Amino acid sequence: MDPTDIDWDALLSEAIDAMRHAYCPYSNFPVGAAGLTADGWLVSGCNVENAGYGVTLCAECGMVSDLIRSGGGALVAVVAVNGNEEPVAPCGRCRQLIYEHGGPSCMVLMPDGVAPMTEVLPGAFGPHDLADVAAGPTQASSNKKEGHDGSL
Numbered sequence: 001m002d003p004t005d006i007d008w009d010a011l012l013s014e015a016i017d018a019m020r021h022a023y024c025p026y027s028n029f030p031v032g033a034a035g036l037t038a039d040g041w042l043v044s045g046c047n048v049e050n051a052g053y054g055v056t057l058c059a060e061c062g063m064v065s066d067l068i069r070s071g072g073g074a075l076v077a078v079v080a081v082n083g084n085e086e087p088v089a090p091c092g093r094c095r096q097l098i099y100e101h102g103g104p105s106c107m108v109l110m111p112d113g114v115a116p117m118t119e120v121l122p123g124a125f126g127p128h129d130l131a132d133v134a135a136g137p138t139q140a141s142s143n144k145k146e147g148h149d150g151s152l
């Protein structure tokens with residue numbers, strides 16, 4: 001989808017609304033995320049922290065849960081905002097989550113502008129990698145004899 005066809009203002013306002021519901025007593029860093037699906041649905045989520053810091057749920061995590069709960073579909077555009085209502089770069093794990101449900105063409109509003117997932121998560125590992133291995137070794141990989149020092 002062309003990035004100019006996306007109503008980024010509507011996505012931003014949905015993300016800001018979600019951000020206001022964040023549960024972040026430990027970081028005091030609220031985040032809201034919103035996504036648009038290929039069939040026009042808006043989904044959203046906020047970060048939900050935990051006294052066990054490592055099990056904090058990011059806003060994008062909640063957004064993906066909302067996507068699946070409401071029937072699924074492909075994400076075509078995603079925005080996450082911080083407490084200043086400005087776009088925030090999704091963390092590494094969230095880039096993987098967005099890739100799983102949006103694929104390489106999903107557009108993300110980054111702090112410096114709109115970028116496709118091919119730039120947000122270059123060389124992504126994804127469902128295709130699982131399918132490729134299940135299909136057996138490729139000719140190129142079965143011929144490869146790599147040494148411990150990386151030499152071929």
Ligand code: THU
Pocket residue numbers: 024027029030031046047048049056057058059060080089090091094
């Ligand atoms: N956070 C998100 O919700 N999404 C991101 O992509 C970056 C980080 C949250 C996690 C934590 O609650 C707070 O921001 C500070 O890291």
